[in-house]
Amino acid sequence: MRIGLYIFATLTLAAIVGAFVYTVNPNNYLLEVTGIHFNLPVAVWIILPMLLLLVFTIIHMLFYGFKNYLKLKKWQRDAATLDDAFYWSLINEPKDQKYALDEIKNSAMLLSKASIDMKENVEGLNSRLTKIINLIQKIKSGEYVDLKEHKMTKLFSENNPLLIQNRLNRLESDKEFVEEVMKSPSLFSKAVQKKALEIFAARETFYKARKYAKTFDAKNFKAMLKRVGGTEDMGLSVEILNEFVEGLKLECSDFVYIASITKKQFTPDQNLALFKKYQQNNLKAQNAYLYLLFEYELLEEVGKYLEEQNESEFIKFRALYELKQEHKKYKLEDLIEVDTVCNEA
Structure with a gap:
C-alpha cells in the first residue's frame, strides 16, 4: 500500500472512531502526569493511541523503504555493471568489475576471465549489446567493419581475435591497406602480416615488391616467381633478384x-x-x-x-x-x- 493512502485511511478510521465515541460519551477525561493536567475529550483519548501507532508505523515504513531503496540502487548499479561485463566479454576483452551485491558477484565474476562466443542472435537485448553482437556477426561472416565509424578503435587490444579477423577482412577488399601493412608490419599481428604478404605477392609485381624485399619470406617470393613468364610484366631483373636473395633465408x-x-x-x-x-x-x-x-x-x-x-x-x-x-x-x-x-x- 502507498504510504499516502495508508495515512489517509488511518486518519479516516481515527476520525470515524473519534466521532462515534464522541456521540456515545462527549465528556472530558482528566489525566495528570508529573503535575501536568491533560483534560481532553474521551474521544481524543481513544484515538490518541491510533495516532501514535500511525506515527511509529510511518517511521518504520520510511526506514525500511529507504533500506529497500538503497538495495534497489545496488541492484541497478550491479545490473549496469553486469551489462558492461557482458559487453567486454562479447568483444573478447574481459575486464575486472566491482559488484555491490554478493548474490551477483559470486557468479558474475566469471565474466572477468571469460569471452562469449555468440552462435546465434538473441532477441530482447538492450540496444548496446544488440549493436555489438550485430557488428561481431558481420566480422565473423567476412565483412569489414569500420571501427572508427563506430567509435570502437580503442576498445580492442592488438591480439584481439575480432580485431585480427576484421583486419583480415579488410585486406581482401582494400588494396591500400595491404600496402599499409607491408610498410609497417610491426604495427600488426603476425596473422595480418602473413595474409597481407600473401595477397601482395599474388597481385603485385617486382617493381613494387622491391622496396619490401626485407619483409618477404621464401614462400611468398617463390609465389611471385611462379607468376614470372606469364602475360604480366613482373619486372624481374638481375638486380632485383640479388636484393631478394640477399635478404631472404x-x-x-x-x-x-x-x-x-x-x-x-x-x-x-x-x-x-x-x-x-x-x-x-x-x-x-x-x-x-x-x-x-x-x-x-x-x-x-x-x-x-x-x-x-x-x-x-x-x-x-x-x-x-x-x-x-x-x-x-x-x-x-x-x-x-x-x-x-x-x-x-
Missing part, C-alpha cells in the same frame, strides 16, 4: 626453384654468373649452380666443379655426369626430378 630447394625460373628469363651467362656468386656465399646454392651447368650442357665445368667437392656429396649429379659422359642425349629431367635434387640418398 633460402634453402637448397629454394635456390633450385629460383634457377628453374630464371633460366627462362636471363641469359645463360647472367644465370651462371649469378649462381656462381650465390654458391660462393651460400653452400645451399651449390645444387642450383650444378643444375644450371647441366641445363646448359657445360659438362667440362660440371666435371671440374665435382672434382673440387667431397666424393660423398652430390651423388645424384655425379651419377648423371657419368651417364652424360657416355650418352649425351640424356637430360637432367630424364633421370632426376628437379624438386628432389637437394635430397641426397
Whole structure:
C-alpha cells in the first residue's frame, strides 16, 4: 500500500472512531502526569493511541523503504555493471568489475576471465549489446567493419581475435591497406602480416615488391616467381633478384626453384654468373649452380666443379655426369626430378 493512502485511511478510521465515541460519551477525561493536567475529550483519548501507532508505523515504513531503496540502487548499479561485463566479454576483452551485491558477484565474476562466443542472435537485448553482437556477426561472416565509424578503435587490444579477423577482412577488399601493412608490419599481428604478404605477392609485381624485399619470406617470393613468364610484366631483373636473395633465408630447394625460373628469363651467362656468386656465399646454392651447368650442357665445368667437392656429396649429379659422359642425349629431367635434387640418398 502507498504510504499516502495508508495515512489517509488511518486518519479516516481515527476520525470515524473519534466521532462515534464522541456521540456515545462527549465528556472530558482528566489525566495528570508529573503535575501536568491533560483534560481532553474521551474521544481524543481513544484515538490518541491510533495516532501514535500511525506515527511509529510511518517511521518504520520510511526506514525500511529507504533500506529497500538503497538495495534497489545496488541492484541497478550491479545490473549496469553486469551489462558492461557482458559487453567486454562479447568483444573478447574481459575486464575486472566491482559488484555491490554478493548474490551477483559470486557468479558474475566469471565474466572477468571469460569471452562469449555468440552462435546465434538473441532477441530482447538492450540496444548496446544488440549493436555489438550485430557488428561481431558481420566480422565473423567476412565483412569489414569500420571501427572508427563506430567509435570502437580503442576498445580492442592488438591480439584481439575480432580485431585480427576484421583486419583480415579488410585486406581482401582494400588494396591500400595491404600496402599499409607491408610498410609497417610491426604495427600488426603476425596473422595480418602473413595474409597481407600473401595477397601482395599474388597481385603485385617486382617493381613494387622491391622496396619490401626485407619483409618477404621464401614462400611468398617463390609465389611471385611462379607468376614470372606469364602475360604480366613482373619486372624481374638481375638486380632485383640479388636484393631478394640477399635478404631472404633460402634453402637448397629454394635456390633450385629460383634457377628453374630464371633460366627462362636471363641469359645463360647472367644465370651462371649469378649462381656462381650465390654458391660462393651460400653452400645451399651449390645444387642450383650444378643444375644450371647441366641445363646448359657445360659438362667440362660440371666435371671440374665435382672434382673440387667431397666424393660423398652430390651423388645424384655425379651419377648423371657419368651417364652424360657416355650418352649425351640424356637430360637432367630424364633421370632426376628437379624438386628432389637437394635430397641426397
